[in-house]
Amino acid sequence: MDTTLFKLSIRNLKTRPIRSWLTIIGVVIGVFLIISLLSLSEGIKTAVLQQLRMMGKDLVMVFPGEISDVMVAMTGDLKLSDEDIEAIKKTKGVENVVPMAWKAEVMGYKGEKKTVLIYGNPWKDALEIYKRDMGWQLFQGRWPVPGKREIIVGDVVPKDVFPGMKINTEATIAGKKFEIVGVLKSLGNKQDDSMIGMDLEVFRQITGERKGAQFVLAKTSSTYAADDVVERIKTELQETRKRRRGEDLPSFTVLSSEKITDIVGNIMGIIQVAIFALASIAIIVGGIGIMNTMYTATHERIKEIGVMKAVGAKNTTITMIFLIESGILGFVGGLGGTVLGIGLAKIMELYFQVHPIFYLKASASPWLILFGLLFSFFIGCISGFLPARSASKLNPVDALRYE
Amino acid sequence: MAMPILQLKNVWKTFSLGKVKLDVLKGVSLDIYSGDFMSIMGPSGSGKSTCMYIIGFLDVPTKGAVFLQQKNVSEFSQDKLAHIRGRKIGFVFQQFNLLPHLTALENVMLPMIFQKVVEKERETRAKQILASLDLDKRAHHKPGELSGGEQQRVAIARSLANDPDIILADEPTGNLDTTTGKAIMHILKQLHQDKKKTIIVVTHDSIIADYSKRIIRIKDGQFI
Ligand SMILES: Nc1ncnc2c1ncn2[C@@H]1O[C@H](COP(=O)(O)OP(=O)(O)OP(=O)(O)O)[C@@H](O)[C@H]1O
Ligand SMILES: [Mg+2]
Numbered sequence: 001m002d003t004t005l006f007k008l009s010i011r012n013l014k015t016r017p018i019r020s021w022l023t024i025i026g027v028v029i030g031v032f033l034i035i036s037l038l039s040l041s042e043g044i045k046t047a048v049l050q051q052l053r054m055m056g057k058d059l060v061m062v063f064p065g066e067i068s069d070v071m072v073a074m075t076g077d078l079k080l081s082d083e084d085i086e087a088i089k090k091t092k093g094v095e096n097v098v099p100m101a102w103k104a105e106v107m108g109y110k111g112e113k114k115t116v117l118i119y120g121n122p123w124k125d126a127l128e129i130y131k132r133d134m135g136w137q138l139f140q141g142r143w144p145v146p147g148k149r150e151i152i153v154g155d156v157v158p159k160d161v162f163p164g165m166k167i168n169t170e171a172t173i174a175g176k177k178f179e180i181v182g183v184l185k186s187l188g189n190k191q192d193d194s195m196i197g198m199d200l201e202v203f204r205q206i207t208g209e210r211k212g213a214q215f216v217l218a219k220t221s222s223t224y225a226a227d228d229v230v231e232r233i234k235t236e237l238q239e240t241r242k243r244r245r246g247e248d249l250p251s252f253t254v255l256s257s258e259k260i261t262d263i264v265g266n267i268m269g270i271i272q273v274a275i276f277a278l279a280s281i282a283i284i285v286g287g288i289g290i291m292n293t294m295y296t297a298t299h300e301r302i303k304e305i306g307v308m309k310a311v312g313a314k315n316t317t318i319t320m321i322f323l324i325e326s327g328i329l330g331f332v333g334g335l336g337g338t339v340l341g342i343g344l345a346k347i348m349e350l351y352f353q354v355h356p357i358f359y360l361k362a363s364a365s366p367w368l369i370l371f372g373l374l375f376s377f378f379i380g381c382i383s384g385f386l387p388a389r390s391a392s393k394l395n396p397v398d399a400l401r402y403e
Numbered sequence: 404m405a406m407p408i409l410q411l412k413n414v415w416k417t418f419s420l421g422k423v424k425l426d427v428l429k430g431v432s433l434d435i436y437s438g439d440f441m442s443i444m445g446p447s448g449s450g451k452s453t454c455m456y457i458i459g460f461l462d463v464p465t466k467g468a469v470f471l472q473q474k475n476v477s478e479f480s481q482d483k484l485a486h487i488r489g490r491k492i493g494f495v496f497q498q499f500n501l502l503p504h505l506t507a508l509e510n511v512m513l514p515m516i517f518q519k520v521v522e523k524e525r526e527t528r529a530k531q532i533l534a535s536l537d538l539d540k541r542a543h544h545k546p547g548e549l550s551g552g553e554q555q556r557v558a559i560a561r562s563l564a565n566d567p568d569i570i571l572a573d574e575p576t577g578n579l580d581t582t583t584g585k586a587i588m589h590i591l592k593q594l595h596q597d598k599k600k601t602i603i604v605v606t607h608d609s610i611i612a613d614y615s616k617r618i619i620r621i622k623d624g625q626f627i
Binding site for chain 1 (some may be wrong): 415456459461462475481482485486488489490494500501504505513514516517518521561564565
C-alpha cells in the first residue's frame with residue numbers, strides 16, 4: 001500500500017497536537033483499565049485455581065451454615081457439633097475425617113505479645129491429607145506430636161509476626177507454655193502462612209472450645225464417587241440434626257473439592273466478565289472522544305475536503321484519510337494503554353512478591369496485548385467511520401463555497 | 404473541423420431553497436475546443452461560478468448534458484468524475500484554496516497523490532513546476548508565509564500538477580492588486596501560448612477578460 005495517505009493523516013493529526021493527544025489519552029485510560037484489570041484478574045484466577053487444583057479429587061469439605069454464610073463460618077461463629085462430626089465419620093464411603101477448629105488467641109514470645117489465629121486438628125489423620133492435597137511441607141523442624149504442647153508455625157510467623165523466632169524455643173499461648181517444633185513452607189497466601197497449628201486435643205484444652213469444629217475435611221474411599229459421598233453426608237447430617245435437635249433446615253454446606261474448584265472458577269469468570277464490561281465502557285467513552293474529535297475535524301476541514309475533491313480526490317480516498325486518522329488515534333491510545341496496563345500489572349506482581357498477601361502473577365499474555373492493540377485500533381476505525389463517511393459525502397461545490 | 408473537447412448542451416441548474424426554486428443557469432450551451440483561451444464575463448450572481456463548476460465536473464446539471472470528448476459525463480460514476488477532474492482539469496480559485504498545513508511543494512504534489520503518482524516522481528515534477536513559476540525559493544513555505552500573488556502562483560502550479568488539458572480559473576485576480584493580477588494573467592497567457600493549454604477564466608473585469616481570445620457574456624443564467 002502507498003503510505004502517502006498515512007503520512008497525510010499524520011500531518012493532519014500533528015497540526016492539532018493538543019486535541020490529538022487529549023483524544024489519545026481518552027483511549028489510553030480505557031485500554032489501560034481493561035488491560036491491567038484483565039491481566040491481574042487472570043493472574044489471580046490462575047493463582048487461586050492452581051492452589052485449589054492441588055487438592056485431591058477425593059476430598060469433601062463440610063462447613064456449617066449455608067454456602068452464602070462462608071464468611072460467617074470463617075469468623076468462627078458457626079460450628080459443626082461433635083454429633084455432626086460423628087455423623088460424617090459414620091457415612092458410607094468416608095475413610096478419614098479431619099475436623100479443624102480455630103480461634104484468635106494472644107501469643108507471647110520473648111516478651112512480645114500478639115494476637116494470632118491458632119488452629120487445632122488431629123495431626124495423625126490430618127497430616128496425610130495436608131501433605132498430599134494441600135501441599136504442606138516442613139521448612140524446618142518436625143510436626144507436632146499428638147497430645148503434646150507443641151506448635152508448628154506458618155512461614156510468615158518467624159519473618160513478620162515474631163521476627164527471629166526459632167524452632168525449639170518456647171512461646172506462651174493463652175497463658176500456657178508451648179514448644180515451637182516446626183516451621184511450614186509457604187502455603188501461598190499470607191493469611192494461612194500466619195497461622196499457628198497444634199493438636200486438636202491440646203487446642204480444646206487451652207481454648208476451652210471443648211466441642212465441635214468450624215470445618216471438617218473428609219477423605220472419601222477410592223471405591224466411591226466423591227459426589228455420591230457428598231449426597232450421603234448431607235442425608236446423614238440432616239437426619240442427625242432432626243433426631244437430636246428437631247432441626248429441619250440444612251444449615252451446613254457439603255462440597256467436593258471439584259465442586260469448590262468449579263464454583264471458584266465460575267465466580268472468577270463472572271468477576272472477569274464484570275471487569276471487562278466496566279472497562280469496555282471506559283473504552284467506549286474513549287471511542288466517543290475519537291468520534292467527537294473526528295466530527296470536529298471534518299467540520300473544520302470542509303473547505304479542505306472541497307479542495308481535495310476539486311483536485312481529484314475520490315470519496316473513498318477522503319474516507320481513508322479520515323479513517324486512518326481515527327485509526328491512529330485509537331492505535332496510539334491502545335499502545336499507551338497496553339504498555340501502562342501491563343506495567344501496572346507487573347508492578348502489582350512485584351508488590352505482591354514483597355508483601356505476599358497472596359502470590360500473584362500478572363498474566364500479560366501476548367494474546368491480551370494483541371487484543372489491546374487491535375481492539376483499540378478497531379474502536380478508532382468504528383468511531384471514525386461515521387465522521388469519515390460524512391466527510392466523503394460532502395458535495396464538493398457546497399464544500400468549496402463553505403466559509 | 405476539430406471536435407470540441409468539452410460541450411455544454413442546454414444546461415440548466417436549479418437550486419431549491421425550501422419551497423422556492425432558483426434557476427441559476429437557464430439552458431446554456433457552449434463548445435470548448437482544445438487550445439481555447441476563453442473568458443466568461445458577467446455581473447455578480449449571474450451564475451459564472453456555477454457554470455465553471457459544471458464545466459469542471461464538480462457539479463452536475465439539473466437538466467441538459469455535459470460532453471467530454473463526445474461522451475456524456477452524466478453516465479460516469481463519481482469516482483470516474485473525480486479521476487477525470489484530477490487528470491484533465493486544473494482549478495484556480497479566487498481565494499487560492501491552498502491547504503494551509505502543507506508547504507507549497509506539498510500542495511503542488513497533492514493532486515498527483517490522488518492520481519497515484521509515485522513519491523519520487525511527484526517531488527521532481529512539483530519542483531519543476533514551481534521552478535517554472537519562479538517559486539523554487541518558496542517551495543518549503545506554507546501558504547500563510549506567502550504573499551497573495553505567490554499563493555496564487557502556487558495554486559496555478561498545483562493546477563498544472565497532472566499536466567491537465569484544461570485550466571479553469573474563477574476570478575483568479577479577484578483578491579490581488581492590479582499589478583499582481585496582471586502578472587497572474589500573464590502566466591495564464593504563457594501557459595496558453597507555450598503549453599497549448601485550454602484556459603477558461605471567469606471574471607467580471609473586462610481588463611482581465613481582454614487577455615483571452617474569446618469572451619462569453621452571461622447574464623441571469625443565460626449567455627448573451
Ligand atoms: N448551493 C446553492 N444554493 C442556493 N443558491 C445558490 C447555491 N449556489 C449558488 N447559488 C446562487 O446562485 C447564484 C449564482 O451564483 P454564482 O456563484 O454562480 O454567481 P457568480 O456569477 O459566480 O457570482 P460572483 O461574481 O459573485 O462570484 C447566486 O445568486 C447564488 O446565491
Ligand atoms: Mg463566482
